[in-house]
Amino acid sequence: MVSNLASNNPTAGKFRSKRQEKLALKNAQSNKSFVNQTAFRTAERAYRTRIPPPDFTNVIDFANLERNTQENLDRMVKVELKHDLAALSPLFGESKGNEAKVGYTLKDFPGVVIIPRAFSPDAQKDIIKSCLRNHAKHPNLSNLDAHYEVPDDGIWSLHEKVFKGELSEDDPSCVVPLKANKDDDEDIGAYSNTPKDSHLAELPPSQLIRRLRWITCGYQYNWLEKKYALDKRFPFPEDISDIAISVAKAIEGVGHIEADGSGYVNRYEGDKYKPEAGVINYYQLKDSLMAHVDKSEINMDAPLISFSLGQSCIYLLGGATRDVPPVAIYLRSGDMMAMCGPCRAAFHGVPRILEGTLPDHLKPNPEDPDWDIYADFVNEARINVNIRQVF
Numbered sequence: 001m002v003s004n005l006a007s008n009n010p011t012a013g014k015f016r017s018k019r020q021e022k023l024a025l026k027n028a029q030s031n032k033s034f035v036n037q038t039a040f041r042t043a044e045r046a047y048r049t050r051i052p053p054p055d056f057t058n059v060i061d062f063a064n065l066e067r068n069t070q071e072n073l074d075r076m077v078k079v080e081l082k083h084d085l086a087a088l089s090p091l092f093g094e095s096k097g098n099e100a101k102v103g104y105t106l107k108d109f110p111g112v113v114i115i116p117r118a119f120s121p122d123a124q125k126d127i128i129k130s131c132l133r134n135h136a137k138h139p140n141l142s143n144l145d146a147h148y149e150v151p152d153d154g155i156w157s158l159h160e161k162v163f164k165g166e167l168s169e170d171d172p173s174c175v176v177p178l179k180a181n182k183d184d185d186e187d188i189g190a191y192s193n194t195p196k197d198s199h200l201a202e203l204p205p206s207q208l209i210r211r212l213r214w215i216t217c218g219y220q221y222n223w224l225e226k227k228y229a230l231d232k233r234f235p236f237p238e239d240i241s242d243i244a245i246s247v248a249k250a251i252e253g254v255g256h257i258e259a260d261g262s263g264y265v266n267r268y269e270g271d272k273y274k275p276e277a278g279v280i281n282y283y284q285l286k287d288s289l290m291a292h293v294d295k296s297e298i299n300m301d302a303p304l305i306s307f308s309l310g311q312s313c314i315y316l317l318g319g320a321t322r323d324v325p326p327v328a329i330y331l332r333s334g335d336m337m338a339m340c341g342p343c344r345a346a347f348h349g350v351p352r353i354l355e356g357t358l359p360d361h362l363k364p365n366p367e368d369p370d371w372d373i374y375a376d377f378v379n380e381a382r383i384n385v386n387i388r389q390v391f
């Protein structure tokens with residue numbers, strides 16, 4: 001006899017256990033009950049489900065053109081960058097030769113520019129090191145500052161000492177204490193978007209570093225008021241600044257206009273680009289970022305420049321409202337994205353980090369033992385750096 005479960009379930013028979021099958025059915029039914037959800041929400045839910053795994057057929061893949069559907073190939077436009085990034089800054093590593101000036105935009109999402117593999121493999125390693133060792137510490141603030149007395153040298157440096165066996169995890173200097181008077185601390189209200197967390201605990205550095213979710217540099221962001229705190233401006237990291245200015249120069253004049261006049265070409269002068277505020281997001285494998293628009297910048301004409309490191313993700317790019325069906329794009333380690341003009345006002349988010357997509361060049365390498373601790377981190381993480389001009 002066929003059970004109700006199996007007869008209602010189009011995917012019956014595909015699962016290793018009854019539990020998986022039940023979960024899949026529950027997911028399918030709960031999706032049906034969200035009839036009024038926006039197109040963006042539908043896509044987020046579709047890419048977040050784990051059982052059964054999502055259908056990735058429609059994800060745009062700029063690094064493997066042959067893997068795209070015809071529909072996606074038809075919406076892609078190859079564009080020529082004004083400069084080879086490698087010629088503008090050594091931080092991108094070696095030039096890609098023939099591919100050096102290749103970028104892409106999308107006909108139906110004007111203003112987006114994607115530069116696959118903007119960083120060479122070695123350059124990716126250098127910038128990952130910098131994001132963990134140099135930038136994840138004071139004066140830059142992080143989500144952890146809301147709850148912990150973060151030492152000025154950052155959690156990474158403690159983690160490194162333990163990892164290398166220079167310090168025992170039981171050593172009192174390893175303890176990062178919880179903040180005592182959270183409610184009295186003005187910085188907490190101003191800089192935390194982390195709801196009061198009932199799981200807060202004193203954790204060894206190796207675990208606390210996995211709770212690092214973001215740091216902000218340059219103008220600090222007031223997450224509660226959704227505004228920049230103009231009285232809290234810290235130096236902007238030189239390497240990230242160089243990268244952003246180079247990209248702004250390379251994408252000058254880049255875009256696409258259709259026969260009917262629709263489309264967008266970025267005319268923002270690279271020489272005028274001023275990186276003033278930055279966020280580094282550190283995603284663990286199960287993390288995601290909900291649909292949002294970055295609109296706190298006074299200057300919405302300057303491109304928002306963003307790059308990816310570590311594990312790949314599914315990035316959703318939508319339109320001016322959540323009702324515009326978003327396009328899903330693979331963003332991989334070393335990929336650069338710029339959001340220009342109308343794309344600056346577009347909803348976007350990261351519903352999923354793709355486990356098991358760490359490129360070989362970021363895996364441990366016996367010839368480069370110093371890389372081990374970073375390999376260990378990015379084996380379960382994606383790092384995104386995004387840069388904005390505020391004024």
Ligand SMILES: O=C(O)CCC(=O)C(=O)O
Pocket residue numbers: 279281289294306315331348349350384386
């Ligand atoms: O992780 C990403 O690629 C996007 C991050 C983002 O949209 C943001 O921080 O505002």
Ligand SMILES: [Fe+2]
Pocket residue numbers: 292293294348
């Ligand atoms: Fe964003």
